[in-house]
Amino acid sequence: MSTLSQRPRPRTRLSLRQGRRGLLYLALLGGGLIWLYPFLWALGSSLKSTDGFFSGGLNPIPSEFHWSNYSEAWTQADFSRFFVNTVLFATGTVIVTLLATSMAGYVLARTEFPGKKIWLGLVGVTLFLPHGYTIIPVFDLIQRLHLLNTLWSVVIVQSAGGMVFGTFLFMGYFTTIDRGLEDAARVDGANFHQIFWRIMLPLSGPMLATVGLFACINAWNSFFIPLVFTLSRPELHTLSVGMFNFIGQNSTAWTLVCAGSVITLLPIVLIFIVLQRFFINGLAGAVKQ
Amino acid sequence: MSLLDTRERKRASPTPPRAAAHPGLGQRIRAAKWSYLYLAPMAVLLLAFVVYPIFASFGYTFYRWNGIGAPGDYVGLANFRQILHDSIFWGAVGHTFVYAFVLVPVQLLLALALALVLNNPKLKFALFFRTVYFIPVVTSAAVVGVVIQLMLANFGDSAGSLLAKTGMTNGHIDWLGNPHTALAVIIAIGIWHTLGYNLVYFLAGLQTIPAELYEAAKLDGCGPVQSFFRITIPLLRQVGVVIVVLAFIGSFQVFDLVQVLTGGGPYFATEVVNTYIYHLAFGGSAGAAAEPDIGLASAASFLYGLLLIVFSALQVLALRGISRRRAAADQ
Numbered sequence A: 001m002s003t004l005s006q007r008p009r010p011r012t013r014l015s016l017r018q019g020r021r022g023l024l025y026l027a028l029l030g031g032g033l034i035w036l037y038p039f040l041w042a043l044g045s046s047l048k049s050t051d052g053f054f055s056g057g058l059n060p061i062p063s064e065f066h067w068s069n070y071s072e073a074w075t076q077a078d079f080s081r082f083f084v085n086t087v088l089f090a091t092g093t094v095i096v097t098l099l100a101t102s103m104a105g106y107v108l109a110r111t112e113f114p115g116k117k118i119w120l121g122l123v124g125v126t127l128f129l130p131h132g133y134t135i136i137p138v139f140d141l142i143q144r145l146h147l148l149n150t151l152w153s154v155v156i157v158q159s160a161g162g163m164v165f166g167t168f169l170f171m172g173y174f175t176t177i178d179r180g181l182e183d184a185a186r187v188d189g190a191n192f193h194q195i196f197w198r199i200m201l202p203l204s205g206p207m208l209a210t211v212g213l214f215a216c217i218n219a220w221n222s223f224f225i226p227l228v229f230t231l232s233r234p235e236l237h238t239l240s241v242g243m244f245n246f247i248g249q250n251s252t253a254w255t256l257v258c259a260g261s262v263i264t265l266l267p268i269v270l271i272f273i274v275l276q277r278f279f280i281n282g283l284a285g286a287v288k289q
Numbered sequence B: 001m002s003l004l005d006t007r008e009r010k011r012a013s014p015t016p017p018r019a020a021a022h023p024g025l026g027q028r029i030r031a032a033k034w035s036y037l038y039l040a041p042m043a044v045l046l047l048a049f050v051v052y053p054i055f056a057s058f059g060y061t062f063y064r065w066n067g068i069g070a071p072g073d074y075v076g077l078a079n080f081r082q083i084l085h086d087s088i089f090w091g092a093v094g095h096t097f098v099y100a101f102v103l104v105p106v107q108l109l110l111a112l113a114l115a116l117v118l119n120n121p122k123l124k125f126a127l128f129f130r131t132v133y134f135i136p137v138v139t140s141a142a143v144v145g146v147v148i149q150l151m152l153a154n155f156g157d158s159a160g161s162l163l164a165k166t167g168m169t170n171g172h173i174d175w176l177g178n179p180h181t182a183l184a185v186i187i188a189i190g191i192w193h194t195l196g197y198n199l200v201y202f203l204a205g206l207q208t209i210p211a212e213l214y215e216a217a218k219l220d221g222c223g224p225v226q227s228f229f230r231i232t233i234p235l236l237r238q239v240g241v242v243i244v245v246l247a248f249i250g251s252f253q254v255f256d257l258v259q260v261l262t263g264g265g266p267y268f269a270t271e272v273v274n275t276y277i278y279h280l281a282f283g284g285s286a287g288a289a290a291e292p293d294i295g296l297a298s299a300a301s302f303l304y305g306l307l308l309i310v311f312s313a314l315q316v317l318a319l320r321g322i323s324r325r326r327a328a329a330d331q
Helices: A002-006 A010-035 A037-045 A050-056 A068-075 A079-110 A116-128 A135-144 A151-161 A163-176 A179-187 A192-203 A205-221 A224-229 A239-249 A254-288 B002-012 B025-031 B033-060 B078-084 B087-118 B126-138 B141-165 B182-207 B211-219 B224-252 B256-261 B273-282 B294-330
Strands: none
Touching: A010 A037, A010 B126, A037 A050, A037 A254, A037 B141, A050 A254, A068 A079, A068 A254, A079 A116, A079 A151, A079 A163, A079 A192, A079 A205, A079 A239, A079 A254, A079 B033, A116 A163, A116 B033, A135 A151, A135 A224, A135 B033, A135 B273, A135 B294, A151 A163, A151 A205, A151 A224, A151 B033, A163 A205, A163 A254, A163 B033, A179 A192, A192 A205, A192 B033, A205 A254, A205 B141, A224 A239, A239 A254, A239 B141, A254 B126, A254 B141, A254 B182, A254 B224, B025 B033, B033 B294, B078 B294, B087 B126, B087 B182, B087 B224, B087 B273, B087 B294, B126 B182, B141 B182, B141 B256, B182 B224, B182 B256, B211 B224, B224 B294, B256 B273, B273 B294
């Protein structure tokens, strides 16, 4: 590089470099198009007619627009119900996760109590244990609590899976908040609860967004947990489980399946694009710790 | 100054109450009652649904149990024996390891290359490209699997006829129905689906490297290749270890993609451990026994868990050893 810059004829060098940069943009754009191709294809195919679907092959552009696929998927294939279930499930998971992890993160970061170190150690250990394989006792526990085949069971089990990650993020965040703030509030007569709910929690807006977004995306995409806990109750199925079942029962309605995919994928992709700052920051912070 | 500051602050903070010289344990617990209450929801959820199941699943391994009522048919170690002699189980372990050991290196190399490109401060629209390449991460593996299955049903023929022209095959390729190609397709989709995570991790790691280092290297006559191997790679080591461990943990738990794309078939060619356990516990596979067997599934889970713990420990030790040796060599 440095030897190159000492050579004369700067103009050709510049255009060469510009050309190379242009190629790089072209490669990134082309790669991105290929990268997102499955989504574009699903979007296009969701508007095709059944014949057009088969003759269109890999071409994502429909010859005519069949918006009726969406209304059919929404009403006849029950995607409206799956959608409502998924929204309820995701909302419940976000609320439970935010409440439990912010409170735990606060007391672990800002108060001292006997057993704190032991608890932190235990929490750390669970991070390293593979717990994807413990679904059976969880199933048994939910059965004994008479929660099987309820939306509650899915919310609770899904939230429990996000406890450690969220608590650590909140813990890290609350340690950075100036202690003087708490002390001042205490001097003004605020008690423990007022300090947390009126001062600390409102201050943790960005972290609420990060942890909430993680919980929301994970819940929206969750497949295994809702599959296991609502297996025999189709009216409780979420979008991903409903889709899985729909294919099992209607192996030919492919345009409806594509419409269902778009109904499932589009909301969460939009939520991500709008709020990605919080998501990316959370990930980056977690790996750097 | 700063030391004094923190010490003073600690003393000023009323929780914990340090006014009494050495309050008893009971007294300290009572004083921290609100801390326990605030910790309780998280603690209960974690203990009930993460910690307890690890121990409980071990208890089921001694019973033949279909999951209904209380387990009663004690069989001793028979479940373990049966799993250890089950070629499908070992096949599933093998497939999972193939999945992980192909996916992780390929995905990490691709993600690192992309991160290096996107980390260039002169690159315009870097944020846009990051978003584009990250989007698959936030989409449901189950639904993406369905879409790709549909695409492959179409693409299979287009690509198949292309290959036929070159004389390699005789036309139609059923990518997911063919035991020789199904696992490869699943791995490729797996690489695509979660690459964004590693891209963001690597970008975060790259951003911790001070730009002055590269400038200094340039002044010293270092080329881009040299500064990549002498600056970028060594300084990414710490983040890199975390990335590798996380990538392996994730790939060993693969389930959604396989369940949706092939259900473990054809002829168990893509059966991974999590789908194997699922089929034992809840039925639903063409080859699995019709009657669910929670005891057998728990035994398989437990053995796999042991295997993963051993592997994780070895991995952490190996990575630590490598980075320590490299650090020593650098000095």
